[in-house]
Amino acid sequence: MRYNFDEVIDRSGTNSAKWDKKTLQEMFGVEDVLPFWVADMDFKAARPIVDAVVKQAEHGIYGYSSRPDSYYEAIINWTKRRHGWEIKREWIEFTPGVVPAINYAIQAFCMPGDKIMIQNPVYYPFHGAIENNGCHIVDNTLKLNGDYYEIDFADFEKKAKDPKLTLFILCSPHNPVSRVWTKEELEKIGDICCKNNVIVLADEIHNDLVFSRYKHTMFASIKEEFAANSITCTAPSKTFNLAGMQASNIIIKNPVLREKFERILEKNAIGGQNPFSIAALEAAYNECEDWLDQLLDYLEENIRFIHYYLAEHLPKAKLIEPQGTYLGWLDLREYEPNGKKLESVVYKKGKVALDGGTWFGRGGDGFIRLNFACPKILLAQGLERISKAINEEYSK
Ligand SMILES: Cc1ncc(COP(=O)(O)O)c(C=O)c1O
Structure with missing residues (x-):
C-alpha cells in the first residue's frame, strides 16, 4: 500500500498538545502560530493501526x-x-x-x-x-x-x-x-x-x-x-x-x-x-513496517527540502545534518547568538512555535529545533515564516 504523507490533516479541536490554541498561547505568547515543536507527527497512523x-x-x-x-x-x-x-x-x-x-x-x-x-x-x-x-x-x-x-x-x-x-x-x-x-x-x-x-x-x-x-x-x-x-x-x-x-x-x-x-x-x-x-x-x-519505510523516505525528502530552502532564503543558517529522528537542529548563530532573543523573534515575529535551543541546556543558544515530520506544504510555510522574520530582523 502507498501512503500519502502529503495529506494535510486538520488537528485543531482534537486536543492535540501541539496544535491547541490555548496551549500555544501559554507556551509561546502568540495564538496564531504554526507549530513545529512537540515531537509527534502530523501524519495519520498506518491503516492496520x-x-x-x-x-x-x-x-x-x-x-x-x-x-x-x-x-x-x-x-x-x-x-x-x-x-x-x-x-x-x-x-x-x-x-x-x-x-x-x-x-x-x-x-x-x-x-x-x-x-x-x-x-x-x-x-x-x-x-x-x-x-x-x-x-x-x-x-x-x-x-x-x-x-x-x-x-x-x-x-x-x-x-x-x-x-x-x-x-x-x-x-x-x-x-x-x-x-x-x-x-x-x-x-x-x-x-x-x-x-x-x-x-x-x-x-x-x-x-x-x-x-x-x-x-x-x-x-x-x-x-x-x-x-x-x-x-x-x-x-x-x-x-x-x-x-x-x-x-x-x-x-x-x-x-x-x-x-x-x-x-x-x-x-x-x-x-x-x-x-x-x-x-x-x-x-x-x-x-506496519512498509509504512515506516515510506515515512523514512518522506522525511529524507523533507531534509533535502530544508537544505534547499535555507540555501536560497536564509544562507547563513545551517541545518545540522539529521542522521536520525525527525527533529532538525537549526544553527542560526550567525544571525543571532543570543538564544532568548532569537526565540522571541521566531515566536513573535515569525509566528512559528518551535522548541528553543535554550530549552536543551548548555550549547543550545542560537539554535532552534524544527520538527519536520509534517506534510511538505506545512514545512514550506514554516520555513517561509522563519526566514522572513529573521531576514527582516537581522538584515537591516
Ligand atoms: C529522547 C526522548 N525520550 C523520551 C521522549 C518522550 O517519551 P514518552 O512520551 O514516552 O514519555 C521523547 C519525546 O520527544 C524523546 O525525544
Whole structure:
C-alpha cells in the first residue's frame, strides 16, 4: 500500500498538545502560530493501526486489560528483525511512557544526592527527571565539529570516575542534535561506564527513525557486559506516531536491576494498560513496517527540502545534518547568538512555535529545533515564516 504523507490533516479541536490554541498561547505568547515543536507527527497512523483501534473501540467494553503473549512477541520480533537484538519475554517491563521510565529508573538505581551524567544539549525532561528526584546533573557537553556533534571522551571518563556518579542517560539517537552514535562510540561509552560502575540508561525511543546512510546499534546488544549494566527504553510512540497511546518497552536483562525497577513500579502501582495501546502496539510492530519505510523516505525528502530552502532564503543558517529522528537542529548563530532573543523573534515575529535551543541546556543558544515530520506544504510555510522574520530582523 502507498501512503500519502502529503495529506494535510486538520488537528485543531482534537486536543492535540501541539496544535491547541490555548496551549500555544501559554507556551509561546502568540495564538496564531504554526507549530513545529512537540515531537509527534502530523501524519495519520498506518491503516492496520487505525483498523485495530477502531475494532477495539467498536467492541464497546473498555475494562481492565492484560497483555497477551502476542504483545510481547510483537516487541521481541520487532527488536530482532529491525535491530538484530534477541531479547526475552521476562526482560520486558511496561511503563506508560519513556519519561516516566527515566524517573522510575532514577528512583530505582540512585539515591538523592547522587550525580547523573547527560550530554547537553539534550531532551530537557532528562534535566527535570534528575533534579525532581533530588540528584545532580553532570554535563558532558557535546562538541560541534563542523557538521556533526561528537563526544568529549576525555571529559566523559573524568566525570565517570567520580564515585558519586551512578547513572549515565544516553540519548540514542540523540535529540536534539540528531546524531546516530556509531558502534565504536557506544563501545567507548559502555567500557568507561562498566569500568567505573556507572549504570547506563539507554533512551532509544528514536531508534527506528534512522536515515539511509546511518546505522543504529542498540547499546545493550553490543556486549554481554553492556546488557548486564544497562536498561533500554524503546516504544512504538515516535516510530508510528502513537505518543498519546502511552506504551513503552523497558528492557532489562540483569535480574538484579530488573527487580529494583519492578519494586518502584509496584510502589507506584504501574502496570495496567489501556486496551487501545495494546491493539495499536501489536498492529504497529506486526503489520506496519512498509509504512515506516515510506515515512523514512518522506522525511529524507523533507531534509533535502530544508537544505534547499535555507540555501536560497536564509544562507547563513545551517541545518545540522539529521542522521536520525525527525527533529532538525537549526544553527542560526550567525544571525543571532543570543538564544532568548532569537526565540522571541521566531515566536513573535515569525509566528512559528518551535522548541528553543535554550530549552536543551548548555550549547543550545542560537539554535532552534524544527520538527519536520509534517506534510511538505506545512514545512514550506514554516520555513517561509522563519526566514522572513529573521531576514527582516537581522538584515537591516
Ligand atoms: C529522547 C526522548 N525520550 C523520551 C521522549 C518522550 O517519551 P514518552 O512520551 O514516552 O514519555 C521523547 C519525546 O520527544 C524523546 O525525544
